[in-house]
Amino acid sequence: MKLKNKDLLGLENLDKKEVQLILDTAGPFKDLFTRSIKKVPALRGRTVVLLFYEPSTRTKNSFELAAKRLSADTLNVSVSTSSVVKGESLIDTVKTIEAMKADFVIIRHGMAGAAEIVSREIKSSVINAGDGAHEHPTQGLLDLFTIREKKGKIKGLKVTIIGDVLHSRVARSNIWGLKKMGAEVRVCAPATLIPKEIESMGVEVFYDLNKSLKDVDVIYTLRIQLERQKGQLLSSLREYTEFYGITKERLKYAKEDCLVMHPGPMNRGVEISGEVADGNRSVILEQVTNGIAIRMAVLYLLAGNK
Amino acid sequence: MKKILIKNGRVIDPANKTDELLDILIEGNKISSFKKSLPFTAEKVIDAQGKIVVPGLIDMHVHLREPGREDEETIASGTKAALMGGITSVCCMANTNPCIDNVSGVKFILLKAKNEGLVNVFPIGSVTKELLGRELSPMGEMSKAGIVAVSDDGSSIMNAKIMRRALEYAKTFSLPVIIHSEDLNLSQGGVMNEGKVSTVLGLIGIPREAENIMVARDIALAELTGAKIHIAHVSTKESVGLVKEAKKKGIKVTCETCPHYFTLTEKSVGKYNTNMKMKPPLRTQNDIKAIREGLADGTIDCIVSDHAPHLDIEKDTEFNLAAFGVVGLETLLPLIMVELVEKKVLSLSEAIKKVTLNPATILKLKKGRIKVGECADLTIIDSQKELRIDAGFFHSKCKNSPFIGRKLKGFAVTTIVKGRIAMENRTFVSN
Numbered sequence A: 001m002k003l004k005n006k007d008l009l010g011l012e013n014l015d016k017k018e019v020q021l022i023l024d025t026a027g028p029f030k031d032l033f034t035r036s037i038k039k040v041p042a043l044r045g046r047t048v049v050l051l052f053y054e055p056s057t058r059t060k061n062s063f064e065l066a067a068k069r070l071s072a073d074t075l076n077v078s079v080s081t082s083s084v085v086k087g088e089s090l091i092d093t094v095k096t097i098e099a100m101k102a103d104f105v106i107i108r109h110g111m112a113g114a115a116e117i118v119s120r121e122i123k124s125s126v127i128n129a130g131d132g133a134h135e136h137p138t139q140g141l142l143d144l145f146t147i148r149e150k151k152g153k154i155k156g157l158k159v160t161i162i163g164d165v166l167h168s169r170v171a172r173s174n175i176w177g178l179k180k181m182g183a184e185v186r187v188c189a190p191a192t193l194i195p196k197e198i199e200s201m202g203v204e205v206f207y208d209l210n211k212s213l214k215d216v217d218v219i220y221t222l223r224i225q226l227e228r229q230k231g232q233l234l235s236s237l238r239e240y241t242e243f244y245g246i247t248k249e250r251l252k253y254a255k256e257d258c259l260v261m262h263p264g265p266m267n268r269g270v271e272i273s274g275e276v277a278d279g280n281r282s283v284i285l286e287q288v289t290n291g292i293a294i295r296m297a298v299l300y301l302l303a304g305n306k
Numbered sequence B: 001m002k003k004i005l006i007k008n009g010r011v012i013d014p015a016n017k018t019d020e021l022l023d024i025l026i027e028g029n030k031i032s033s034f035k036k037s038l039p040f041t042a043e044k045v046i047d048a049q050g051k052i053v054v055p056g057l058i059d060m061h062v063h064l065r066e067p068g069r070e071d072e073e074t075i076a077s078g079t080k081a082a083l084m085g086g087i088t089s090v091c092c093m094a095n096t097n098p099c100i101d102n103v104s105g106v107k108f109i110l111l112k113a114k115n116e117g118l119v120n121v122f123p124i125g126s127v128t129k130e131l132l133g134r135e136l137s138p139m140g141e142m143s144k145a146g147i148v149a150v151s152d153d154g155s156s157i158m159n160a161k162i163m164r165r166a167l168e169y170a171k172t173f174s175l176p177v178i179i180h181s182e183d184l185n186l187s188q189g190g191v192m193n194e195g196k197v198s199t200v201l202g203l204i205g206i207p208r209e210a211e212n213i214m215v216a217r218d219i220a221l222a223e224l225t226g227a228k229i230h231i232a233h234v235s236t237k238e239s240v241g242l243v244k245e246a247k248k249k250g251i252k253v254t255c256e257t258c259p260h261y262f263t264l265t266e267k268s269v270g271k272y273n274t275n276m277k278m279k280p281p282l283r284t285q286n287d288i289k290a291i292r293e294g295l296a297d298g299t300i301d302c303i304v305s306d307h308a309p310h311l312d313i314e315k316d317t318e319f320n321l322a323a324f325g326v327v328g329l330e331t332l333l334p335l336i337m338v339e340l341v342e343k344k345v346l347s348l349s350e351a352i353k354k355v356t357l358n359p360a361t362i363l364k365l366k367k368g369r370i371k372v373g374e375c376a377d378l379t380i381i382d383s384q385k386e387l388r389i390d391a392g393f394f395h396s397k398c399k400n401s402p403f404i405g406r407k408l409k410g411f412a413v414t415t416i417v418k419g420r421i422a423m424e425n426r427t428f429v430s431n
């Protein structure tokens, strides 16, 4: 089996079988990490360009390591967001990159739809590493992988996503992925951070954290941008933490064996307490490891499509 | 004097409720008679058998971009596009650069239109200086110079007190105030309709209430002041309802909509298609239904293009950065034919009325009807003419149309402006 498209732009348009294929492919790559030589020659001679319009060391490192473990050559192109409006257009930039004969373009951009535009313009495989509040598909996939690994399944699980859903591409990719795999998804945040008609994506909306955690198998906490209170979306971070912060006491409301996840980087003591982040329910570091395996799987499968 | 005879056309003139096979004789720039079987006495005879002959269409909401953005459109190129669309009169909005907020601006437009314009151009002056919503523009002087209405279209007057004064001032000079209804605080940062699609795409939404609140406010202010207001580009069900109620109460309010608001929904944004980005944004199927009902019951008086040309580089970009607005002069008529007449939302005569008599009445133009002794502006329509809308279709300098890829039916084939055949068989006729 193969992936249908040359690109991975989001989980919305991936079908269940494709998601399963990626998760299944990531397994053996993860096993590789326990060996002393973690590298395979699958992508030898191929060029992977990391085009990052937003500073994101974590995601970039993860993709870069994934590409290197597949023996690909990598090139980092960082563009500051401030130069976007004045400088070279996105389309011109990616056409230049294509002219360098890149096989893959991994793009992180602050605006929704950026990866879509790039994929229309060039023949290289495009992987969306996060576009505005739209999608972050490899994050969604690594989260699915982590849940499946820990719980043995995804179907029928109850998952609550807590926090700034309005601005979160991670939330959207997770909602698509989890719903596709048969999970029940809830979102919980103050109403200012819940986008309109999110119910149409098949989720249930909660404003009360305790109620939202009832019987859940997975607590997924989103990073809260510290400047949200300036945008009149929150009154104070203190109040946010009081009502939506995940603490040890809050865990009582969820299932006893529930997982606690976070896409990172965390604001300890704001959306999640240090105690929970480091506690035995937390799989946050596991997510980081799995991220590399998932990104290897995606690169490997897309390379097979050419 | 040169004579033109239009033979055997189905003449539709909503002003006299005419709908029959008639001949029209044009002498010089005027209509000299129209009746059955006129003798062949003209130098030029147009065989209009099987075609529809209507008063020249009026598009009362157009952005011609001159002065300031001649790269996007000029009075010459915009009026050429109008001509090809069967439109013989356009009203151009004041949000040029510099904007039309004084007499010299108005005179510039009129002079340019006289020298280079291919159809009649009626300028609209701004309501406030520099469209800033702060100080009133010289409406009286501009009215004397030739404006037909005032509007801060492209922006919105957020201060209700200034709007109140503007309405009173415009009333003094018998000028209708055309209102772009948008609460700029509510719409701030938004790039499409707020709802299901914006949520999935991760784009910032513009709630429908940004329009509804301002329509409600300005209807209240029209009642307070007794001024005449005209709500531009109605896009929501609620706006239609508000205007309908206001009309019942006798408040002097009229309104318009555009083809994209009775044809397309937010779903058309699809995968970030920037040709679907305009203000107000495309709404939902429910709104389309209400707008069609509003057109049918007379709540919506006019259909306009809100022609807003933008260059490829302003549209081939991230959705957030893309310019708002779409071209429309050349697709106005075929969309009315396909979406309203063919689908029986409006009779042909009712539909034509919304692009002839109604705008003429609102703006007090001596246009929009077929009358002996009046200026001969006429449009001949071939209801069977089919064309595919692609980049090569347009005569405007820009092709940012949301209808690219569609095949439409019912185009103007001949356009007569002030007694001159300016477009014939879809070919431009030079002077």
Ligand SMILES: [Zn+2]
Pocket (backbone or CB within 6 Å): B153, B154, B155, B180, B232, B233, B279, B280
């Ligand atoms: Zn407007």
Ligand SMILES: [Zn+2]
Pocket (backbone or CB within 6 Å): B061, B063, B093, B153, B154, B306, B308
């Ligand atoms: Zn406009």
